[in-house]
Amino acid sequence: MKAKTSLSLPEKPWHHYLTIDLILTVLNYTIFHPFVACIIPLCLRAQLTPYEHPAMRLTIAWAFILTVVSVVGLMSDRFAYGAPREVDLSEEVIVVTGGARGLGALIAEVYGMRGANVAVIDVKKFGEDEAEEKGIAYYQCDVGDRKQVEEVGKRIVEDLGPPTILINNAGIVHGKPLLELSPEEIESTFRINTLSHFHTLQTFLPGMLSAGYGTIVTVSSVLAHLGAANLSDYTSSKSALLALHASLRAELALLPQGPNINTILVTPGQLCTPMFSGVKTPSNFFAPIVGPVDVAKEIIRMVDRGESGEIAVPLYARWIRLLGVMPVGLQSMIRAWSGVDRAMVHRAGNGNTDS
Structure with a gap:
């Protein structure tokens, strides 16, 4: 005879787990990620969106800014901390x-x-x-x-x-x-x-x-x-x-x-x-x-x-x-x-x- 298992309800409501850190994590993997930002103008161009279109200009500028910020951050870390060591x-x-x-x-x-x-x-x-x-x-x-x-x-x-x-x-x-x-x-x-x-x-x-x-x-x-x-x-x-x-x-x-x-x-x-x-x-x-x-x-x-x-x-x-x-x-x-x-x-x- 199998023992009965009871499912307990969450102690806290769902919105308790909604935090600014969770939102930022999602953004960092989407619109704040340089790779994703670069994909957006490519998708627009694939739809034959002209370069002069405001959406194209805006997404290219956004991708450029995120890429520069990312590169500068990597250079800053390398200058401050040096190259990482190999860990075995x-x-x-x-x-x-x-x-x-x-x-x-x-x-x-x-x-x-x-x-x-x-x-x-x-x-x-x-x-x-x-x-x-x-x-x-x-x-x-x-x-x-x-x-x-x-x-x-x-x-x-x-x-x-x-x-x-x-x-x-x-x-x-x-x-x-x-x-x-x-x-x-x-x-x-x-x-x-x-x-x-x-x-x-x-x-x-x-x-x-x-x-x-x-x-x-x-x-x-x-x-x-x-x-x-x-x-x-x-x-x-x-x-x-x-x-x-x-x-x-x-x-x-x-x-x-x-x-x-x-x-x-x-x-x-x-x-x-x-x-x-x-x-x-x-x-x-x-x-x-x-x-x-x-x-x-x-x-x-x-x-x-x-x-x-x-x-x-x-x-x-x-x-x-x-x-x-x-x-x-x-x-x-x-x-x-x-x-x-x-x-x-x-x-x-x-x-x-x-x-």
Whole structure:
């Protein structure tokens, strides 16, 4: 006898999933795509539309503008980041910090399924059976502790080889007002969110420079550009990563093998992970909550292509820096409308890991 299956209705209406990011994605694959734009005047010409016709002139001009913008963008990226490197996963050793769950776990498990050499560094302990099933080597370690990172680094080199891809993803949040944060909580935030990057970079970067290639992914947050009430320790620690990323790129440019090291800065918006559970976005259309899968997909795509660059999702995360050059009165109005300073008021802080 077959068991009955029940189909549950969607929890949210269809228009909940209609966002400005979805609309832009559709446009980027249609009228904003240079190839599609070039096809339109060709189709008009196939219908014997004269060149003097307004529609023909308009579509040719549109195709020309999009092509120029696309070429200039490619040239800008090449000038800023150099040529991409060839990535062969069979030759790479990938280290993911905070890879026990969430974003870090998705990235680690995808590479594990693809047969890459993956090492996850996390405070959580995993059994050998689970590690073997996922094809991932797990190392229990507090990334905020320099000695533990160095010891684990030696073990990874012995077990898998020198790491060539480092994804610094570990992080925590307490979600408390400044005056309610204990000194221990402030210290733990900076140890995990900021100092861990220094520990892993100083441990694994020398091996990349010796090999002559590598990739470093720095996971920050869009809040690093904004700051937010009840997140003073978190936003400060993530903001420090922006300066660290910029300084790292500057130093690598001065080293003989430095330009061969790819650097990727990730500044996502609110992720639907346990870290920010209970936090509601003021506008799902303009500021949708991002799935870890979407961010993981972008990170994996850029790492696989051997590219350097920045990943900012959703759409508003790409333009958030413009807020800083607006008149302060307008900035205050936008902050009040967005609700960024009220989002954490009703959330109890519990130090969830950003993985």
